[in-house]
Amino acid sequence: MKRSDLQAMARRELERQQAVRCRLLCCASTPCLSSGAATVQQALEQAVTDNKLDAEVAVVSTGCMGPCSRGPMVTVQVAGQEDIYYENVTPESAQRIVVEHVMANQPVAEKIMPSDLPFFAKQHKIVLANSGLIDPERLEDYVARDGYSALAHALREMTPEEVCAEISKSGLRGRGGAGYPTGLKWDLVRKAPGEKKYVIANGDEGDPGAYMDRTLMESDPHRLLEGMAIAGYAVGADQGFLYVRGEYPIAAKRLEKAIRTAERRGLLGSRVLESSFSFRIDIRIGAGAFVCGEETALMASIMGRRGQPTPRPPYPAQSGLWECPTLINNVETFGNIVPIIAHGADWFASVGTAKSKGSKIFALAGKVDTTGLIEVPMGITLREVIYDIGGGVGEGHTFKAAQTGGPSGGCIPAEHLDTPMDYESLRALGAIMGSGGLIVMDNASCMPDVAKFFMEFCTDESCGKCVPCRVGTVQMHRILERITNGSATAADLQILEELCTMVQETSLCGLGQSAPNPVLSTLRFYREEYEAHIQRRECPAGVCKMTEAPTLALMEALPRRIRELGTIPMSLA
Amino acid sequence: MAVITMTINDELVSGVEGQSLLTLIREQGIELPTLCHLEGLEARGGCRLCLVEVQSTHRLLPACTTTAQEGMAIQTHSERLVRYRRMILELLFAERNHVCAVCVMNGRCELQDEAAKIGMDHVRYDYLVPELPLDASHDKFIIDHNRCILCTRCVSVCDSVEGAHTWDVMGRGVNSRVITDLNQPWGVSRSCTSCGKCVQVCPTGALANKGSTVAEMVKRHDFLQWILDGREKKQWVMQNGGSEGRR
Numbered sequence: 001m002k003r004s005d006l007q008a009m010a011r012r013e014l015e016r017q018q019a020v021r022c023r024l025l026c027c028a029s030t031p032c033l034s035s036g037a038a039t040v041q042q043a044l045e046q047a048v049t050d051n052k053l054d055a056e057v058a059v060v061s062t063g064c065m066g067p068c069s070r071g072p073m074v075t076v077q078v079a080g081q082e083d084i085y086y087e088n089v090t091p092e093s094a095q096r097i098v099v100e101h102v103m104a105n106q107p108v109a110e111k112i113m114p115s116d117l118p119f120f121a122k123q124h125k126i127v128l129a130n131s132g133l134i135d136p137e138r139l140e141d142y143v144a145r146d147g148y149s150a151l152a153h154a155l156r157e158m159t160p161e162e163v164c165a166e167i168s169k170s171g172l173r174g175r176g177g178a179g180y181p182t183g184l185k186w187d188l189v190r191k192a193p194g195e196k197k198y199v200i201a202n203g204d205e206g207d208p209g210a211y212m213d214r215t216l217m218e219s220d221p222h223r224l225l226e227g228m229a230i231a232g233y234a235v236g237a238d239q240g241f242l243y244v245r246g247e248y249p250i251a252a253k254r255l256e257k258a259i260r261t262a263e264r265r266g267l268l269g270s271r272v273l274e275s276s277f278s279f280r281i282d283i284r285i286g287a288g289a290f291v292c293g294e295e296t297a298l299m300a301s302i303m304g305r306r307g308q309p310t311p312r313p314p315y316p317a318q319s320g321l322w323e324c325p326t327l328i329n330n331v332e333t334f335g336n337i338v339p340i341i342a343h344g345a346d347w348f349a350s351v352g353t354a355k356s357k358g359s360k361i362f363a364l365a366g367k368v369d370t371t372g373l374i375e376v377p378m379g380i381t382l383r384e385v386i387y388d389i390g391g392g393v394g395e396g397h398t399f400k401a402a403q404t405g406g407p408s409g410g411c412i413p414a415e416h417l418d419t420p421m422d423y424e425s426l427r428a429l430g431a432i433m434g435s436g437g438l439i440v441m442d443n444a445s446c447m448p449d450v451a452k453f454f455m456e457f458c459t460d461e462s463c464g465k466c467v468p469c470r471v472g473t474v475q476m477h478r479i480l481e482r483i484t485n486g487s488a489t490a491a492d493l494q495i496l497e498e499l500c501t502m503v504q505e506t507s508l509c510g511l512g513q514s515a516p517n518p519v520l521s522t523l524r525f526y527r528e529e530y531e532a533h534i535q536r537r538e539c540p541a542g543v544c545k546m547t548e549a550p551t552l553a554l555m556e557a558l559p560r561r562i563r564e565l566g567t568i569p570m571s572l573a
Numbered sequence: 574m575a576v577i578t579m580t581i582n583d584e585l586v587s588g589v590e591g592q593s594l595l596t597l598i599r600e601q602g603i604e605l606p607t608l609c610h611l612e613g614l615e616a617r618g619g620c621r622l623c624l625v626e627v628q629s630t631h632r633l634l635p636a637c638t639t640t641a642q643e644g645m646a647i648q649t650h651s652e653r654l655v656r657y658r659r660m661i662l663e664l665l666f667a668e669r670n671h672v673c674a675v676c677v678m679n680g681r682c683e684l685q686d687e688a689a690k691i692g693m694d695h696v697r698y699d700y701l702v703p704e705l706p707l708d709a710s711h712d713k714f715i716i717d718h719n720r721c722i723l724c725t726r727c728v729s730v731c732d733s734v735e736g737a738h739t740w741d742v743m744g745r746g747v748n749s750r751v752i753t754d755l756n757q758p759w760g761v762s763r764s765c766t767s768c769g770k771c772v773q774v775c776p777t778g779a780l781a782n783k784g785s786t787v788a789e790m791v792k793r794h795d796f797l798q799w800i801l802d803g804r805e806k807k808q809w810v811m812q813n814g815g816s817e818g819r820r
Contacts, residue, residue: 464744464748472664
């Protein structure tokens, strides 16, 4: 396939789409599917057939539209009219949409999601631009929206140096959490000596409540492949690996299909777009270990070894897969590549803050009116995200904390609601940008209990290689357990804090180094809650049951009792 | 071989390019504890006891896996490092059932030695007291998981020196355990050559000769260098006359 074939394909597809009077887009992403999107789509198709509308109405399954808690979502696109979003669609209302809206032009008012909702207005879609509008399983849909033209442009008109320079200039930083400048990383791999190089997309998203990467892989797989191919061209790699979390079967299936289609059409594989550049992508499915999201453990897993991290340096850019220079980026980072190459670094850099450019996808969850997947410009305040986009915490509830970055992140209290969401500001608060999990909590949440939850997660997920993480997390979890059941003492809190710093500074990989973060950040902002648990044995939020008593108190009491009684009480002897 | 200069504990020292920090530090006569690393096996960086402070970075780096570089300035025994080492040892003692008084390695155990050297007189953390088995199905050796610190020296030596790869690790986190074959009793393992290398490199009483009782087990690490030198240099000479065991 040549560039002109690509343009012809786009033209044909646009003509095909314009040939129908109305398109019914039905979300086929995991959240909507789990609330019945498959039957909704069947009902739509059935209604179209029953009413003999096949020639003028198309039912399309698409990727995620965003407001996941309102799913299943259906969008009605009528030529010349504004798109209308329907929420909580059932098979019955799907039938009504076809009969009343499509046939009689009378939208089903009670199921309409108002289009002026701040949920949509405050978002800025760069990575998710196609999500919810195209059928992820059709290459033509992607090509019709200028798909693979950025790759064609890079291959024909840019040198690898220029691609790296463009990415550097855009200010894009790694979306996996740490925020390392992407262009710099690409340049390191490009300059690294070695014949064989690799590109890896990290799709082993594991933070509780986060599903940005899954959505991207499910909703727009070709964008990811195109981004990886551009990266391959820029760093001089001919092989890519897509590491997909084992719990994401739909994503893996769609990516697999996308790779096969792209290879058949000459957009991947040998001689991409009839150039001298070849790039193969293979999928590797994870086996259920959170630590495999850590880059060195992920590479061990790709090589068929036990998924355990190894010390850095050497960094993957020097010595990665099979000791070859390896570029490893998060899938969301790769999702940003196509728009940067297509629209230019300056366009990208115009969004965001001075040090954090572009947009970030967050999985908004917890106690807000509308939960779902949002893409916002960097630097937006937490208040805007929670109160405008999310619609607030609901009447009768008070906002208490927002947890970002999952088990590696921290909690942001109400007094910092106006913090801009960028890498530096969040880090200054002891939280991190992380991969983009954002859990909103109201006053019904107990902070030591939240810390305990994340610590339990880390205990389970520690790989066991280094001592501080393997045993330290267990000890910290036990202390948190005591704090939340009423048997902790002041000494426990001190030991907990010591352990936190030690595990942070001595652990081998990011999992251990960041495992204490939820404890440290809750201790920083909600210390009085910990103290209430320990000193008064009460849980201010009313979550913890406080069924135990401190052992130390008994031990202190015992000598006194013996003195008083002159003998060891029978019950204790 | 290029010579490099660097500072260890404020003293100027020189070493050879490509050397690990650990080798260089030990060459200076500075004692740095390692429980997972053993000269002759691949560096692992798991026990975190050999962490040192390197001036150019805020992170603590394990000396065993870090290459010495020109101009590095490191500290090996700062107050913080010693404190962390003690905490790590305490965590190890709390993790499994290390009862020295009834251990075959009492008096010769590396874990016990390091704890004594650092002055660890008590453990501040909860003893986890896991229920762990002891496998005595092998004719010559036993594996007592209660004493295992998951250093995986046995896995490494079996794979890279003996070439059998009988040992591996199953499970994760605190539930990890070293296993023979695919978690079969050691005695029925068909890959095990009964060479005993794993027993000799084990730092604690987890692997021992069958029949040895409290404080009787003697382990010899020097065999490893003997084999490696023999293979590479064709010199089969025991360094300390071959009579004395460890210590």
